[in-house]
Amino acid sequence: MRFRRPGAVGTDVDVADPTRGIELRGVGQRYGDRVVLDGIDLTLSEQRVGVIGANGSGKSTFARLLNGLVVPSEGQVLVDGLDTRTQVRAVRRRVGFVFQDPDAQIVHPTVAEDVAYGLENQGVPAEERAVRVAEVLARHGLAGHADHPAHLLSGGQKQLLAIAGVLVMRPARIVFDEPTTLLDLVNARRIADLVVGLEQQVVVVTHQLDLLDGFDRVLVIDRGRVVEDAAPGPAVQAYRALMADR
Amino acid sequence: MTLALYVPRSSVVHRMHAGVKLLGLAVLAVLLFALPTLTAAGAALAGVLAVGLLLARLPVAVLARQARAVRWWLLALLVVHALTTDVRTGAHVSLRLLTLVLAAAVVTATTRVNAMVAVVEWLCAPLRLVGVRPARVGLAITMALRFIPVLIERADRIRAAQAARGGSPRGLRALRTTIAPLLVQVLQMAHDVSEALDARGADDVPPPRRRRSPTLETP
Numbered sequence: 318m319r320f321r322r323p324g325a326v327g328t329d330v331d332v333a334d335p336t337r338g339i340e341l342r343g344v345g346q347r348y349g350d351r352v353v354l355d356g357i358d359l360t361l362s363e364q365r366v367g368v369i370g371a372n373g374s375g376k377s378t379f380a381r382l383l384n385g386l387v388v389p390s391e392g393q394v395l396v397d398g399l400d401t402r403t404q405v406r407a408v409r410r411r412v413g414f415v416f417q418d419p420d421a422q423i424v425h426p427t428v429a430e431d432v433a434y435g436l437e438n439q440g441v442p443a444e445e446r447a448v449r450v451a452e453v454l455a456r457h458g459l460a461g462h463a464d465h466p467a468h469l470l471s472g473g474q475k476q477l478l479a480i481a482g483v484l485v486m487r488p489a490r491i492v493f494d495e496p497t498t499l500l501d502l503v504n505a506r507r508i509a510d511l512v513v514g515l516e517q518q519v520v521v522v523t524h525q526l527d528l529l530d531g532f533d534r535v536l537v538i539d540r541g542r543v544v545e546d547a548a549p550g551p552a553v554q555a556y557r558a559l560m561a562d563r
Numbered sequence: 564m565t566l567a568l569y570v571p572r573s574s575v576v577h578r579m580h581a582g583v584k585l586l587g588l589a590v591l592a593v594l595l596f597a598l599p600t601l602t603a604a605g606a607a608l609a610g611v612l613a614v615g616l617l618l619a620r621l622p623v624a625v626l627a628r629q630a631r632a633v634r635w636w637l638l639a640l641l642v643v644h645a646l647t648t649d650v651r652t653g654a655h656v657s658l659r660l661l662t663l664v665l666a667a668a669v670v671t672a673t674t675r676v677n678a679m680v681a682v683v684e685w686l687c688a689p690l691r692l693v694g695v696r697p698a699r700v701g702l703a704i705t706m707a708l709r710f711i712p713v714l715i716e717r718a719d720r721i722r723a724a725q726a727a728r729g730g731s732p733r734g735l736r737a738l739r740t741t742i743a744p745l746l747v748q749v750l751q752m753a754h755d756v757s758e759a760l761d762a763r764g765a766d767d768v769p770p771p772r773r774r775r776s777p778t779l780e781t782p
């Protein structure tokens with residue numbers, strides 16, 4: 318049974334339309350006087366969306382808007398029609414988030430326990446939890462590490478674990494904020510392959526431009542605005558041109 | 564350094580309910596103090612070793628590590644008692660401490676953190692009446708276990724970075740020069756972790772039931 322909160326009257330949580338994708342309408346974000354994002358109008362419905370741009374251009378802020386970690390100071394963000402401002406729980410069930418530093422997103426001491434964490438939050442029964450955790454660990458080559466202390470894993474394995482913890486929750490969309498930045502070449506490649514092979518919609522913020530090969534759409538963000546919105550080839554070219562002038 | 568001491572095996576001890584093991588530990592502690600004799604402590608120690616090594620099939624090293632961690636305490640107890648009362652009391656008191664330490668090690672090594680935390684949450688359940696969420700208490704405990712090694716690693720890294728640039732402070736000064744940057748990192752990390760918890764649905768669980776009826780809320 319779900320009690321309605323006063324603010325939620327008339328906005329039924331279960332009415333979501335998965336065909337709508339992620340919509341940003343007139344989105345702006347400011348902290349005090351500082352405008353971090355400005356005038357963003359987009360609909361993201363492609364399966365693989367990349368986001369690139371200089372340091373401090375607003376990419377992480379953009380990414381955080383997509384699952385309600387940041388609520389926009391202007392405009393609205395809708396995920397499958399659900400507003401991140403009023404239906405943040407439902408939004409977060411649909412949109413997983415993977416951060417740059419795996420150490421900050423692993424919250425339980427051992428591998429299997431950590432993967433189970435999100436499922437516990439969703440109230441998934443223990444037996445089903447065990448099955449789903451085992452399945453995800455096996456698929457990502459972590460089955461042999463189920464009872465290992467998380468902090469003894471390598472950097473690449475930690476990021477795999479962090480991703481496994483999100484995948485086990487079966488979100489329809491996943492946002493990655495620089496998932497490969499802290500990894501060596503081999504592990505970065507491995508994570509990149511995993512990301513590209515996912516059946517979910519992925520939105521990937523990255524400085525690793527070759528990761529974007531085969532993406533459907535790439536946004537270039539500069540000083541809080543989307544300055545290019547194209548296929549990977551032209552987008553990366555525009556980004557290089559932009560950076561050459563600095 | 565590892566705080567999660569779980570050693571996976573399939574044994575009766577591992578399969579035993581965590582609550583039973585913790586209760587057993589408590590009973591053992593009470594008995595050891597209720598029967599303050601050297602023989603009782605010796606028998607208990609033999610029992611703990613039998614359960615840990617034979618029944619649970621834990622490696623000797625796991626128990627040895629725990630014993631080594633308290634060796635100076637044991638020695639100090641022995642010496643102090645030998646000087647103030649007699650050697651026999653000293654032996655008894657140190658043996659009792661060793662037994663309890665090893666018994667606790669057997670429980671930790673055979674019980675997953677989750678199972679242990681579930682017991683703590685169950686024990687905290689009555690606190691619901693005063694607004695405490697037992698699941699949050701459990702999360703705090705597991706997160707402490709998870710992040711203590713991470714913090715130690717970060718502290719090591721700071722010290723290494725300082726050493727690489729020629730700094731090799733000792734004593735109090737070392738403590739001060741490590742703690743300030745560590746604190747900055749800890750605060751940054753706390754923010755990152757709280758975001759990660761949010762992203763993984765930490766708030767998905769509805770807050771404790773409200774007393775007001777829902778019909779009163781909708782005008």
Ligand SMILES: Nc1ncnc2c1ncn2[C@@H]1O[C@H](COP(=O)(O)OP(=O)(O)OP(=O)(O)O)[C@@H](O)[C@H]1O
Pocket residue numbers: 348351353370371372373374375376377378379
């Ligand atoms: N909570 C906040 N309060 C104040 N300013 C913020 C906050 N979050 C971000 N900013 C500022 O917004 C700007 C954009 O930050 P953001 O993290 O989105 O950049 P980014 O494109 O992800 O950069 P990078 O490539 O370095 O990760 C920065 O100048 C940052 O200082």
Ligand SMILES: [Mg+2]
Pocket residue numbers: 376377378494
């Ligand atoms: Mg960023």
